Amino acid sequence: MYIWFGLTKYGPNEPESKKCRVGSDETSSGEGGIISIIPGFIRDVCKDPKSAELRVAYDAPTLQCTYTYAISWEEDVDSDCDSKFSKICEASQLARKITSSLSLGGPPTPVTARCDGPCKKEFQSNLLSTIGRCDHYLCNACYGIVKNSDGTNGCSSLNCFWKGTSREESKKNYEKDVCRKQRTKATEMNSLGIDVKPASAASSRLTLTPSVSAPTLSNSATSDAGTLTIVPSVKSRPNPKTPIRLRLIIVEPSEQYGMTHTYCNLKALSCIKLITAIETMLVRKQRSTEEYIPKASLYYGLLKEDGTMGMRRIKTASYSGLTIGDIPKLGHRLVLIMDMGEYVPKGTKIYLE
DSSP states (O other), rough: OEEEEEEEEESSSSSSEEEEEEETTTTHHHTTHHHHHGGGTTTTTTTSEEEEEEEEEOOOOOTTTEEEEEEEOOOOOTHHHHHHHHHHHHHHHHHHHHHHHHSSSSSSOEEEEOSTTTTTOOGGGGGGEEEETTEEOTTTTTTTTTTTSSSBBBOOGGOOOOOOSSHHHHOOOOOHIIHHHHHHHHHHHTTTTOOOOOOGGGGGOOOOOOOOOOOOSHHHHHHHSSSSSSSSTTOOOOOOOOOOEEEEEEEEETTTTTTEEEEEEEEEESSSSHHHHHHHHHHHHTHHHHHHHHHHHHEEEOOOSSEEEEEEEEGGGGGOOOOOOOOOTTTTBBBEESSOOOOOHTTTTOOOO
């Protein structure tokens, strides 16, 4: 016989996925062994339990956990079996009613999120695995192709991969060791009818070239320092209900690596204030808004007239006045760069992917 119970809980800092199993030959904490963790209302029929298993599934974008507790046991066939099982079902229905009151609104509602692995495809958040060490999201095709030194699954994002003496060498190794494996795995999954995307050839080479460190600035709506109050390239505001994809790149000093890139993606309506979007993405990455916003220099990425990528600085005083729809997008999304170490004026390379 096999029975399970479900519970949904909301809360941050939960594990991505855990499973704890206790067998009949194992002893749980306290007296009584495995029988001590069997709910009282089924002990009449669950006299010889074989296993008890607790599974936890965490959906990081929605901060929700789903707990499943499953029990299996040997059943003696007797005349009272049906009546006892009916009582269990009644108790289980009562437990579900209690669960619905604890779940604060029902089961988790997935949101759209982009895979941080080589494919960059958008999925429902419940279809992505969360890498706890770096907070990246990976689809099934991008998850499991990189292994940590301890044998656990690592992150296949380019931002977490470093193998070589230079960034260029590391990107070549990323193409060889990660992207090719991902394409093979994705192709096999596609042949089985699973909707995943192979990595593109550009997955390992999207960078911001040195020319962006000195972008050409328009004289209109800019100050002597090259900052802006109104973006001159926006002639008309978009529909306020139009969704816009954003990417915030936090570039900051690191004792171990010298400089690190932290990426956060967000999808919001074009009428949302710039300051609100920045604060939301900082909170997602567990960064203090009070510490980061005043100290940072904020830029947005753009495509210049000569076809190269560039950046323009956004004046701090404009954060509250501008909406995300006021700022030009780079390709299919708005790219914001939060410079915490004056790297842009120094000509340091900033990687947009």
